[in-house]
Amino acid sequence: MFRASRNAHKAVFGAARRGMATGSSDLVSIQLPASSFEGYELDVPSLEFETEKETLLQMYKDMVVIRRMEMAADALYKAKKIRGFCHLSVGQEAIAVGIENAITKQDSVITSYRCHGFAYVRGASVKAVLGELMGKRSGVSYGKGGSMHMFAPGFYGGNGIVGAQVPLGAGLAFAHKYRGEKNATFDLYGDGAANQGQVFEAYNMAKLWDLPCIFACENNKYGMGTSASRSSALTDYYKRGQYIPGLKVNGMDVLACYQASKFAKDWAVSGNGPLVLEYETYRYGGHSMSDPGTTYRTREEVQHMRSRNDPIAGLKATLLDLNVASEDEIKAWDKDARKYVDEQVAEAENDAPPEAKMSILFEDIYVPGSEVKELRGRISDDTWNFEKNDFSNRVY
Ligand SMILES: Cc1ncc(C[n+]2csc(CCOP(=O)(O)OP(=O)(O)O)c2C)c(N)n1
Ligand SMILES: [Mg+2]
Numbered sequence: 001m002f003r004a005s006r007n008a009h010k011a012v013f014g015a016a017r018r019g020m021a022t023g024s025s026d027l028v029s030i031q032l033p034a035s036s037f038e039g040y041e042l043d044v045p046s047l048e049f050e051t052e053k054e055t056l057l058q059m060y061k062d063m064v065v066i067r068r069m070e071m072a073a074d075a076l077y078k079a080k081k082i083r084g085f086c087h088l089s090v091g092q093e094a095i096a097v098g099i100e101n102a103i104t105k106q107d108s109v110i111t112s113y114r115c116h117g118f119a120y121v122r123g124a125s126v127k128a129v130l131g132e133l134m135g136k137r138s139g140v141s142y143g144k145g146g147s148m149h150m151f152a153p154g155f156y157g158g159n160g161i162v163g164a165q166v167p168l169g170a171g172l173a174f175a176h177k178y179r180g181e182k183n184a185t186f187d188l189y190g191d192g193a194a195n196q197g198q199v200f201e202a203y204n205m206a207k208l209w210d211l212p213c214i215f216a217c218e219n220n221k222y223g224m225g226t227s228a229s230r231s232s233a234l235t236d237y238y239k240r241g242q243y244i245p246g247l248k249v250n251g252m253d254v255l256a257c258y259q260a261s262k263f264a265k266d267w268a269v270s271g272n273g274p275l276v277l278e279y280e281t282y283r284y285g286g287h288s289m290s291d292p293g294t295t296y297r298t299r300e301e302v303q304h305m306r307s308r309n310d311p312i313a314g315l316k317a318t319l320l321d322l323n324v325a326s327e328d329e330i331k332a333w334d335k336d337a338r339k340y341v342d343e344q345v346a347e348a349e350n351d352a353p354p355e356a357k358m359s360i361l362f363e364d365i366y367v368p369g370s371e372v373k374e375l376r377g378r379i380s381d382d383t384w385n386f387e388k389n390d391f392s393n394r395v396y
Helices: 053-078 093-102 116-122 126-133 165-178 197-208 254-272 299-309 311-321 327-350
Strands: 027-031 037-040 048-052 108-110 185-190 213-219 246-250 275-280
Touching: 027 053, 048 053, 053 093, 053 116, 053 126, 053 254, 053 311, 053 327, 093 116, 093 213, 093 254, 093 311, 108 165, 116 126, 126 327, 165 185, 165 197, 165 213, 197 213, 213 254, 246 254, 254 275, 254 311, 311 327
Parallel strands: 108 185, 185 213, 213 275, 246 275
Antiparallel strands: 027 048, 037 246
């Protein structure tokens, strides 16, 4: 359950200005390379489109903030201020940012544990994300969830069980359809998760009922230390829906991600049912903080992706090419982003952890006012009484 008011503060760099109305003179023509898309049982989206200058700048700023935030998490982890699991998405920023700029706050997003960037673009501040990682009360899940359990309005986590979010996402899409809303759900999972049986069960129900569900595979080429080709009989994840059309997207190009995500949302809300998207991407770091990420792939491979395909460097080159921004302006945004993230880190570090009292453990299980009288624990001595706001039996 999410208490919007506590985390409603909007970051300077956050999503607040997205969708700002601008005059037609601010429209920019984009031409994507022919290699951006591959279709399965569908005609690929147009490679030519127009978008607002403001959207391009927002996408650049979003990606830079996410990268800085993840780098801050990396440093805080190494300083032992963050403990436990922590999965970073450095290299994969274009996916969260491309999707968010293509959809509205009324659409739904759900993903795996690699979720910090999604939480940010959906509306959580950097301080709330990093505070959560450090177990602070001001964290996005009030310091009780950590890296894999982040939520925001329209963002349903942050899920730690590989693949488990996929049928949940189909359920979110069902809710949109049931309520007659013109909204879609982006249901993200990894190349490793793509082999789970429940993914195919979700495909079936989604197609049977033509749910507005975008099954979006973030193919970063590895599931922990196992390459896609060693785990998957078919590595064309966009063809995995069989009776559901698919689209492969260059996930290292935020403009391709944006155009494909817009296309996918239109597809789903126009009554065509689900779509399988594959964003082909790469994670620069290890699977999690405990994996250096160097034993199952070569340094050259990582270096090649970083230097040739980086999504931030790619968009920067486009902004310069199209004269949308100057080198100096981009430098100034980079500097502002660094300053903003540094300030948010300092604030999060100064925040307090949750108070050491039992009642906090039992908060946020039910929507306030809808609690059951008693919640049974693992053993009868654990039973919590919501009316007393205390254990039913005083054994602790
Ligand atoms: C049901 C289940 N099995 C195994 C794990 C352990 N595990 C965590 S992440 C992971 C790999 C998933 O890879 P992928 O879906 O490609 O996602 P990525 O980490 O690359 O984003 C595994 C096997 C788990 N969390 N849940
Ligand atoms: Mg993977």
